[in-house]
Amino acid sequence: MRILIVDDFSTMRRIVKNLLGDLGFSNTAEAEDGHAALALLQSQSFDFVVTDWNMPVMTGIELLKAIRADAKLKTLPVLMVTAEAKREQIIEAAQAGVNGYIIKPFTAQTLQEKLGKIFERLAASA
């Protein structure tokens, strides 16, 4: 399981990376915005994306839409981890095809729960 962590703050990338490591996911890579993430996704193989929403150059929602519009990437699970907490935004993300949505600040337990739920659903639909 290779996971791409996308956030413009290096500290948040590090925190997410540590939390994922604690949950047994130690194979990760990082990108600082949607554009850099998309370049990595197109050149390397990933099984999961954890992305922030508000980033310069290319936002997380734009990244999500780009992933869903890409023939090769469209089934890639995407978990949004963001400070954006408006109802309309959550609906927008859901409509764009997000697999999970975590509002910052979040706990290790929330991350574990959401990951578990996403994997359960993927297993059920596979």
Place this chain on the structure above:
Amino acid sequence: MDVAMDKAWLVQRLQEALAALETGDEAGWRVQIDALAAARTQPMMAGLSRLARELGQALGELPTVGHDADAEELDDACARLDHVVTMTEQATHRTLDLTEECRALTARLGEEALPALEQQQALERIRHNLTEIALTQSYQDLTGQIIRRVVGIVRRVHEGFGALGLPPELQASRQQGRTEPALAGPAVAGVDRHAVSQLDADDLLSDLGL
């Protein structure tokens, strides 16, 4: 110019402008209108100058941060806020370094047959790191002070515009018309009423079939 004088002066300008207009004196009419326009913009200019002066003073009042060399360069609010970002980033990385080290140390302590001396050293190191982590949090005091002062400046500018009769709502809506509305960012309790909790978000998503 007091109110009565002001009124008399205005009446005179208007009457002369009207007279000039009626006699087809284009230049004379313009002179009167220009005088009226200048009278209208003068208080606005004076207000803006005062605001600029106050802003300059407020910026000068800000506490300097960091070491001497840094302090010289931090001469405006934006640089100070950038400094807040750097300070918080450094403190977070320092804390993460220390927690990672502690994690490795606890793993060592879990090893069987670890000599008593090494065990003692590992515990000492963990204790030291915990103290360091606590100390690292002192950035909050400094960043808090800087942010408060910048908030004060923003409020003064906002009030200054209000005093000049420039409604902030109008400014904001003009801005929005030109650029895409910015993302809301982290919700602040008591301020952002639109924000939902993780539980609300979960309910919403499950309603949407997620």
